Amino acid sequence: MSTRDRSSTLTELARLGFSELGAAESLLAELEQELGLDRETLTGQVADAADPDAALGALARVVRRDPEPVKAIQRDPRGWRALWALLGASTGFGEFYLRRPEELAHLAGAGEYLPSAEELRTALLESVGARDGFAAEGGESAWIALRVRYRAMLARIAAYDLLSAHPVDEIAAVAAILADAAGAALEASLCVARTRISGGSGAALFPREQVAGTELAIIGMGKTGARELNYVSDVDVIFVTGADDGVIEQVGESRVVDIATRLAVQTMRGVSGAEIEPALWEVDANLRPEGKQGALVRTLDSHLSYYDRWAKSWEFQALLKARPIAGDAALGEAYVRAVQPKIWTSAARENFVDSVQRMRERVTEHIPADELAHQIKLGPGGIRDIEFTVQLLQLVHGLSDDRIRQRGTLEALEALVAEGYIGRPEAATFARDYGILRVLEHRMQLRNLRRTHLMPSKPDELRVLARASRLADSGPAVWQVWESVKREVRDIHVRLFYRPLLSAVAALPAEERTLSTEQAHDRLAAIGFADPAGALRHIAALTSGLSRKATIQRHLMPVMIRWFADGADPDYGLLAFRRISERLGDSPWFLRMLRDSSAAAESLTRVLSGSRYVGELMEWIPESAAWLDDDELLIPRTGHALQQEARAIQTRHTTTDDAMRSVRALRRRELLRVAMAAILGVITVEQLAEGLTTITEVTIQATLRAVRREIVPPEDAGLDFSVIAMGRFGGRELGFGSDADVMYVYRPNNVDPQRAHELALQLVAALRRHSEDHRVPLDLDADLRPEGRNGPLARSLDAYVEYYRRWSLSWEAQALLRARGIAGSVKLIAEFMKLADQVRYPASVDLQAVREIKRIKARVENERLPQGADPARHLKLGPGSLSDVEWLVQLLQLQHAHDVPALRTTSTIAALRAAVEAGLVPDASADRLAAAWRLASRLRSANTLLSGQTSDVLPVDRKRLDGIGRLLEYPPRSATQVEEDYLGTTRRARRVFEKLFYG
Structure with a gap:
């Protein structure tokens, strides 16, 4: 071949989608010779291969093993196209056909339609020679035959899926037939198990007639029960046994359970055990009563007794999808009928929604950090978010509405729309996103025929995923689709679960279905509101009318309801929000903050539903909501800034009462600032203590200035008076609710000592009176003074000197360790602290x-x-x-x-x-x-x-x-x-x- 011809050939191969051009050229030449086909015929279906290089390599390996099955399927146009699609999307199927090239014959006509459930059942039962519930033989060869035939039928399903022009539209049908295939495989494996334990593979463990008389129903759970199965997924099951009265009378119930348990073990082994032909998938029976610790098989009565007495809320959620899939159909249906009432009354259990939500949170918490951004199933915005939302809606409303009691996610969405629990646009978007996520998951599992729920990170793998899913034309584009869906799912979770609450109390377009008041009441109760009727009244008051505020709050309220429900006290949070909203009226800044800053709105719900202390203060200071839009505004103000403001207040007011009213307002405002900052994590515990201490100091200083001006006349101006902080106040370690421990000291100077003492006591009384605040009490506690409650409230400096010299006790020296002057005469404070140092820092302690x-x-x-x-x-x-x-x-x-x-x-x-x-x-x-x-x-x-x-x-x-x-x-x-x-x-x-x- 000339250089020009070779260059032209390689260009053509690149156009077809091959990356490894030299290797592709060599393999195509080999196949031309082995199969006797021309190049155009060989590559005619390459466009159907997501990874042409992988498909060509797998095909070449099969041909080297046995070319005849490949030649035969090539003569079938549909089968040939299906083969390229399978090998290009799945190295797992490449390995299967390398092991079993003769199974290529089952691809004849593939891709045109999905096999039916009956077709699958017949094929798999035939593979083990099943008749009257028993297989032709019970050896390992029967299991191998079952697994080979299952994979051959799985290939037909995958071919149809891969060749579909719109795989998202086909996801429900594909997932359903995969669940049917799993049920058929378990049925065939059960037939082998019956033969196996009754002597079909050696010595009989049980007589054949006893095995035949033992009923075993296999109940599909999770995706299997809902007919939403993946290509390679754990198949969740529960085993139920029974027998007619004659058998039980003959052998006893315990014997029946023994036989059924052995059947269950062997059935699981036939599908999941290690054999020459790899396992199909894991059979997981851990959803049974008591989980791994419980009996593998129970009678129907034993199951029901457990569910009545011991079952947890999540177990009823799991039963939502229970469906008989193999074994005794009548027993399986009896089981499902018996558990249905228990499922649909479970939402009435105490803390039901909390327990279900916590279960969802635990799933997310256990995702490894390096997988979180790639998790299609379990991560935020993934499949589990959709399934969780739909199931919770069903369980909450299914108590009184049997029309939404569906197993499948998509069927449940349709029912929820039909009955008015969610809007059609939201449900349609949710359904589409669910389909996209499932297609991505399916393609990743097909790649190696292994269980995985992770998006790939390598560019080549993303490119193959894009082609196989038909969701995008490149790797980066399919990643963008994935990110977009995740964001949408997270958002739509809120809109699906919370928006219908608003529909019950606010005007919506006539074409939208709404919840009745009773339904909204139930939903509010389910998500944590103790007084749903009251909550409905608050929502109505906030969202009714045509004002701009009502319009904005109608838009925001669904999200805020969720945020309130996440708090410790949603009822109080919503009530406080209503009061604050009414106080602020149509304030432009407040409406703008609610509309434009979701972070501020969420913070508002968080502080209100988490703290009555904050809620009560915000009702008096509603403008404080503006701080939530800027963390800098939540930082406690400095003592200097507060002092300046306090002095300005006192300059403006002529009477002590007026001045102190403003100082109390200043203190409330700053306490609120620190409280909000603490709840939102803006400040540390040390900054909190510092902030509270500073506020208390400034309040006492301002109060002392005001009352001194009122009480001490000019002729007694020489009197020095100071306040000494003690305890946690002195240590600058105040918390919310802490008393302000203090001592009072004075020095007469040129004032008559008795007169000085009287004035000091008047100052103390006025300080305590004017600092009182019924909203946020400030208790000036002087119990740490010498002699405690029995001692005088105020002493002169000389009296303190004499007392500490002659009578001081060890606890009084200990109390002085945190003494610190905070208000009044600076010179007097310095002299008192000098005295305190002599007492609290002795040269020795006896x-x-x-x-x-x-x-x-x-x-x-x-x-x-x-x-x-x-x-x-x-x-x-x-x-x-x-x-x-x-x-x-x-x-x-x-x-x-x-x-x-x-x-x-x-x-x-x-x-x-x-x-x-x-x-x-x-x-x-x-x-x-x-x-x-x-x-x-x-x-x-x-x-x-x-x-x-x-x-x-x-x-x-x-x-x-x-x-x-x-x-x-x-x-x-x-x-x-x-x-x-x-x-x-x-x-x-x-x-x-x-x-x-x-x-």
Whole structure:
């Protein structure tokens, strides 16, 4: 061949789709000689091969093994075209025909139509010589014959599928016949099993008449039961046995179960066991009662007893698709009839939807990270999202509507449309996307005749997938199709499940079907609303009318309903949103934010359904919704900025009451800012504590300036007065619901001492009165002052000096460890702190003082816990919680701060780090103490944020505990995990505390 002719030939091969031109040229020359065919005849069907190089290579290998079957099928135009399509899409079929070239004969006429269920059944039963339920023989050769014939019939199905101009339109028919093929294969394998255990392959395990009298029904589950099977997929089954009264009376029920169990084992082995001819697919019986731990075969009565007493919600969802596929048809139908009522009442079970949703989440959680973006079946936007959505709709509404009780996904979609549960446009798009995803999955499984649900990543594989699926003309294009479908499926899940709620209460186009109020009520209850009737009223109020706001909220409400339902308290969240929306009216910025910022809208639902504390404040400060559109607006403001604003407020107002009303509004606003930031994860627990402390300081400073102006006359202006922060306030460690521990100090200067004392007490009283806020209480707690509640509320500096010199107790020195001046005379604060340093950082601590501190700690644990409270759940005083960590750190400070300057800090965590650096606490021990302190602090704040009420006890109520977990960024339904984490963390911290504090 001349160079020009060879170049022309290679160009033609490239045009036909070959990539490896030299190899293709060589193989075609070989086939021309072996088959006696010209080049044009050989390559006439190359266009049907998704991978021409792979098809040609596989064909050449078969011809080398045995050319005659290839010559025969070449004479059949349809068979020849089918062969190229199969070999070009499936290396698995190339290997099959290499093992069994004679099976090419079954491709004659292939591609024109799908084989029928009866045709498949007849062919597979014939392959094992079945008659009257028994095979001709029970040896391994029968299983091999079955597997070979199954693959030959599978090739006819695949040929029709691959040659279809619109495979998405054919997916339902293809998946259905694949399920029928699986049922026929199990039927044939069961015939072999009967022969096998009754002596057909050696010694008989059971008499033939007993085997014949034992009924075994094979129930298809999942995709098999729904007639939606893949080419290579696990076939989920349940085995049910029985026998007529005569057989049971003769041999006993246990004998029948033994026979049926042996039949089931052998039936599964015939399809899935290791033989010369590879297994067809895995038979999976793990959906049976008790799963892998349960009996493989049960009687019908045993199944029903289990479902009545022990079954979980997901098991009823699995039964939704149950269908007899092989074995005793009457027994199988009896099983399905018996479980139907149980399936359709399961949605009424408590927490049904939660349990089903959690099951879906667990599937996603277990996908390896490197597979997530490629998962066609299980990933977000994949097949399972569609099936889950449809099944949940069926189960929720099927309780009262038997017209939507369909096994198949597409049939169920049609029924849901017909009965008005979803709109036709959404269902049509969902159905198309489902078809596309299934075609992609099918093509990937055909490639190697192996189970897979992953999109390929290599360019060559994507190119082959594009050609085989007919969904795109290139690899990048088919990937774009896949990404587009994923996005659409994720979005349509929301629209299918939530939009019909809106239809029940808002005007929609006349051509759209709507849910009745009762149906919408049921749907809201199913997704987690405790008061569905109230929720419907709120939705109606938000979306009714022709205003611009109603129009925007009609569009957004379906999505927001889902977001509310995901929260800890959807009913309160929706109520609070309605109130805020009504307060803001038609504010342009609010409507624009709802319309243009889905992130802000979602954040709004999250904070409202997760926190009554936030919801109640937002009702008073609705304009705070604007912060949700910009994380920078959620960052706590600096003390300097707040001070400037507070001073400006006081400049504008002439009376103390007016000024303090504005200061309280400032405090509420900033508390709300910090709360929203904490819930949305914008700030850390340390930033939260810092922000709350700063707000409290500024409030007290502003209040003191206001009341001093009112109470102290000019002639007494020499009076110095200061507020000293104590406890967690002094340590800048406040959480939501924390008291503000304080002490008050004054110095008369040129004021009469008695007059100075009276003025100081008036200042204290005014501070406490004007700082009161019924919305978000600010309790100025002075119980840490000398002598506690029995001591005077305010003392002069000289009185403090005298007291600490003569009468101070060890606990009072300990209390001073977190003392920090925050308001009033700067000079007086400096002198008081100098005094405090002398008391709290002594050169030495006598042994008796240490014993006293330990004794007081034990008394606090025994006496200060609320009556009836579980100590292990008390976040402040419980073992391993806040007080343990703080008392240990404070003891170390008393003992060592004189010599270790780094310990001279009011911060618990900073002091703990200093103790580690000084070698006083091991690293691992400090880590455990810090973890317990931080977790207890976060839980205290979350407890207050959730309920709007202060509590130091970790709740036992699972719903509240789950809500607290949500605020701490646990996944939904994590109540048990929150509890276990806290108890485990504090248990470890307590061991450290006891060793270091009491040891």
